[in-house]
Amino acid sequence: MLDQDSQRIVTQAVAAAEQNTSGEIVTVLAAQSDGYADVALWWSVGVAFTAMSFVAVFADFYTGLWDALFHSGWSSDWTPGQVLTLVLAVGVLKFAAMQALQWWKPLRLFLIPRPIKAARVRNAAVRHFKVGAERRTHGRTGVLIYLSMDEHRAEIVADEAIAAQVPAEVWGVAMADMLVEIRKGCVAEGIAAGVRDVGAVLAEKFPRGSDDVNELPDRLIVLYELSA
16 A cells, blocks of 8 residues: 555654654554445345335236246236245345445445444554554553555554543544545655654653653554455
8 A cells, every 4th residue: 555665754753753752653554444244244135125025015016027028928827936936036136236246345335334434443443552552561652543544534542541641632633634644645644744743742741761762663554454
């Protein structure tokens, strides 16, 4: 998603921001935060049952259509079993078609409700924070900046010591500055802007001590595969 030069912009921003704080900033760039297979399944089930309901309610219309297409317009007496078979066949075909359509990523993402996207991205950010930053610093002063490209969402997650002193709303400025650049297509510059804002907050609340050491990597962590 980013070449080496772009990743270097983020790494340098993290190193510069940590010069004035004991806090540690971790940056993660993910292609996508979740596969949303469960949501795709529900869409397929919903479409299939809707189609089956229409066929069941308007059975005469659909059996007549079938006769017109495959029996040269000659009508026939449909047994309940044949109608049921038609209903099930339509359901299976609609289910399979909807599943196939959702292999096209833009459509699948379009069909994901925004609250679900937000929750999945947040969960992914927290999960990566717990693995890579939580309680991994001496003063529990780690902060994760997480950007998920396909969902067009970003999250900032802070360790206990920081969360106790910095309200979550404060990170809104960093998020806004990030998105201004990212919307221009400048992803690395956007992450770097967020890093600088987070660094300024950390420098005020957690100034760097003389014995401070770099406890977490400065480099941008890029996740090309799904993190779900």
